[in-house]
Structures are given as C-alpha cells and as structure tokens.
Amino acid sequence: MSTHNVNPNGDEHAVVPHGEHAVVPADPIADPGLHYYDERLTDVDKKAERRAERQVAGMFALASLLTVAFIVFYVIVGIHPDDPEDGVNIGDVQVSNLTLGLTLGLALFLVGAGAVQWARSLMSSPEVVHERHPLRSDDETRAAALADFETGTEETGFGRRKLIRNSLLGALALLPLPAVILLRDLGPNTGESPGERKQHTIWAEGVRVLTDVTFMPIRAADLEIGQLVNAMPATFEDLPEHGPERINERAKSPVMLVRMLPEDVHVAPGRENWGVDGILAYSKICTHVGCPISLYEQTTHHMLCPCHQSTFDLSDNGKVIFGPATRSLPQLPIAVDSEGYLIAQSDFTEPVGPSYWERTR
Ligand code: FES
Structure with missing residues (x-):
C-alpha cells in the first residue's frame, strides 16, 4: 500500500513500499505548452529598433575598417630590414604581431558580435514545435519548408534592411584579403633565407x-x-x-x-x-x-x-x-x-x- 511524502518544496509525492509496483498513469506529465513570448523592446519601440540596427551596422562597418587597418599595418610595420645583413629586428616583429593580431582579431569579433546582436534584437524569435518525421519529406512538406525559408528571409529583414545587409557583405568581402596579403610571405626571399x-x-x-x-x-x-x-x-x-x-x-x-x-x-x-x-x-x-x-x-x-x-x-x-x-x-x-x-x-x-x-x- 502506498503512502505520501512531502518534499522540501512542499510537493506531495507517492512512496511505493518495497515489493510493490508503482502504477504509472497513462499521461503522467501534462504538456506544458510553449513559453509565453516576451516581447523585446525592439518589437514595440521603433526608435529602439533603429538604434539596434545602427549598432549592428556600426559593428560591421568597424570590422571593415579594422580589416583595412590590418593591411595598412602589414605594409607600414616592416619586419624585413633594408639591409639584409642587419637581420630581423625582434622589436619590429613584436609590433607587427601585436598590430596584425589586434586588428584582425577585433574585425572577426565584431562580425560575430554584430550577427549575435542582429539575431537577439531584430530577428523574429517565436518558439516553434516541429515533430520528427522521415528524412525524405513529402513534396507538400518540402514546399512548406521553402515557404518557411522565404518567411524566415523576410523576417530577418535581410532583403529589406539594406544598411545591415550591405555593411555585412562589405565586411565579409574584405575579410579574405588578409589571407591573400599574407601569401606575400611565401614569395621569393630578398636577402639571406632562414635556411x-x-x-x-x-x-x-x-x-x-x-x-x-x-x-x-x-x-x-x-x-x-x-x-x-x-x-x-x-x-x-x-x-x-x-x-x-x-x-x-x-x-x-x-x-x-x-x-x-x-x-x-x-x-x-x-x-x-x-x-x-x-x-x-x-x-x-x-x-x-x-x-x-x-x-x-x-x-x-x-x-x-x-x-x-x-x-x-x-x-x-x-x-x-x-x-x-x-x-x-x-x-x-x-x-x-x-x-x-x-x-x-x-x-x-x-x-x-x-x-x-x-x-x-
Ligand atoms: S628536440 Fe626532440 S629529441 Fe631533442
């Protein structure tokens, strides 16, 4: 025969005596449903929305400037002496590493931070339940997915928010440049090689x-x-x-x-x-x-x-x-x-x- 205990939270629960089996109710846990959607400031306040948009665009624009700064520092902080006999100056190498690392690191960070801020404050964020289904969807589901994708594209505002879109495209277009510039170090060596x-x-x-x-x-x-x-x-x-x-x-x-x-x-x-x-x-x-x-x-x-x-x-x-x-x-x-x-x-x-x-x- 079962008894009842009260746990520290005050909830009462059944205790099954040794040798007896607990009877499991058909539906032991009620479906809690979806959380209430808390509206964000940017959902209800146009000014806050525009402010967030400017913040995101500002981060992407700053990332572009830092990428350009990387290239500038690469050119002006030379580590190769005019006279190869002088060897590499360790102080110059340290300054070069510091400036290149800071500019490229901050540029990458700002692209990431801008994307996070965009998602948190401007993209739609309703909670959605999607039941598991066979891997190959039927045509109707595929058409629905396509429609969802288009809705998502619309909700992120990627096509509508030109300022964000263009600043992001600018930042992403410039980011590969440092990798291209660094290829110069693989080129012919003037002066004595390390070998x-x-x-x-x-x-x-x-x-x-x-x-x-x-x-x-x-x-x-x-x-x-x-x-x-x-x-x-x-x-x-x-x-x-x-x-x-x-x-x-x-x-x-x-x-x-x-x-x-x-x-x-x-x-x-x-x-x-x-x-x-x-x-x-x-x-x-x-x-x-x-x-x-x-x-x-x-x-x-x-x-x-x-x-x-x-x-x-x-x-x-x-x-x-x-x-x-x-x-x-x-x-x-x-x-x-x-x-x-x-x-x-x-x-x-x-x-x-x-x-x-x-x-x-
Ligand atoms: S440095 Fe590896 S064995 Fe000496």
Whole structure:
C-alpha cells in the first residue's frame, strides 16, 4: 500500500513500499505548452529598433575598417630590414604581431558580435514545435519548408534592411584579403633565407672556446676525463649587446666539450685531428627540433635530449642511437693554441640544429 511524502518544496509525492509496483498513469506529465513570448523592446519601440540596427551596422562597418587597418599595418610595420645583413629586428616583429593580431582579431569579433546582436534584437524569435518525421519529406512538406525559408528571409529583414545587409557583405568581402596579403610571405626571399642563416655560425679558425656564461678561456690540460663543459665562441662577446644577431648566435653557437679516454673515441675517416687528447666538441642543439641538450652519461658517453629522448653517442661521432632525431650531432673541429687554450679549427662543417627543407648539406 502506498503512502505520501512531502518534499522540501512542499510537493506531495507517492512512496511505493518495497515489493510493490508503482502504477504509472497513462499521461503522467501534462504538456506544458510553449513559453509565453516576451516581447523585446525592439518589437514595440521603433526608435529602439533603429538604434539596434545602427549598432549592428556600426559593428560591421568597424570590422571593415579594422580589416583595412590590418593591411595598412602589414605594409607600414616592416619586419624585413633594408639591409639584409642587419637581420630581423625582434622589436619590429613584436609590433607587427601585436598590430596584425589586434586588428584582425577585433574585425572577426565584431562580425560575430554584430550577427549575435542582429539575431537577439531584430530577428523574429517565436518558439516553434516541429515533430520528427522521415528524412525524405513529402513534396507538400518540402514546399512548406521553402515557404518557411522565404518567411524566415523576410523576417530577418535581410532583403529589406539594406544598411545591415550591405555593411555585412562589405565586411565579409574584405575579410579574405588578409589571407591573400599574407601569401606575400611565401614569395621569393630578398636577402639571406632562414635556411641560409643556419648554414653557418660565428665559430671560425682560431676562435677561442670560452666557458658559457663566465666566458673564460679553457685550457685543454684543465679538463678532466668524464667532464662536460658548456662553451661559446669568443667572438660572441664582440656582438652588440642587443639585437637579432646576438639572439641568433646564442641559439646556434653553443657547444659541449667532453673529455674521454682517447682509446674510447671511434674516429670517423676525415676527423682524425678534430679532437685534442680525447677532448671533443659537439653542437649543443638537438638535431630533432632544436632543444639544448646536456644530459651526459659519463660511462657510456651517451648524450640524452630531454625533449623527446633522442640519444647521441659522443664517442662515435655524435651518432643517433635512439629517438626521433635522424642526424648526428654536428662536431666542431678543435685544436690548442700556443698558450694551451682550446680553439676552433673552423666553423661547423654542416648546419647545426634541426633539419629543414632547403638544407644543402
Ligand atoms: S628536440 Fe631533442 S629529441 Fe626532440
């Protein structure tokens, strides 16, 4: 036998005792019908309607102006220096990114915001119930759908509200232009390409090898077996304090010096004199995607990249023995000068860092 409980809202509901089945009424939930349609201000006030229309058109017009501003900023904020020797100025790149991002981002936002405002305040919004039906509608239904579409077109006022329609068409017509303008960046490169810039570093014959950060010259005799030292070329100190050249060389030139027993080194043909008493120098930039590496395992002479675990054998010409890297670590030929300090014999003989499509070596 059922009893009745009262829930916290004061509604009474039946409780079915254990072992009995509840009797489900034939129509347990009455159809609540459609919500009452709340008229909006723009439905009853012509002034409010015109104000909303101007707001929408204003947003579309502003989107057009911002799209034009994008193109203007693209042209006037140049990131390519007149003299290619100067390299790209990082400050110019930041200003260019900021202005292009702001103008295009705001233009897209305003087109979206204008469309939302148009739908919320001006388009008709009665609630409609549509029963599910087979996917292929009969001809009568299709004709009705077409009629509904035409009614909808009429209710949105797309044909009637010329100001909104034209400003939207203008904004949408201009929006693809930035994509077309940006194609210029795929065009022929004036000056040195990024690939060409990676082909060389500031290492050169006779350049001293300095400890990184403290920039002290390194005596070959001071390095112990098993030791690893991060190093930079002495020419790095001559670069201007600020500017792209220093940043680029900071990324390309670091090397790792390691010392191992000379009998552990497997020298490749042509590299017989690239080391000094078991001291070898390798690029510190991983050949996978360019992470700086330093995780050295003394006993195996393996160097592990922390990013994706590429492992290089420094006793075997920097060969890849594990991981996604496909190229050996570039080796820097080194020697000692008359005072016993380590120097480079030349620049790297191949580009350092990750592979790229226009590599020539
Ligand atoms: S960057 Fe070194 S393994 Fe990916």
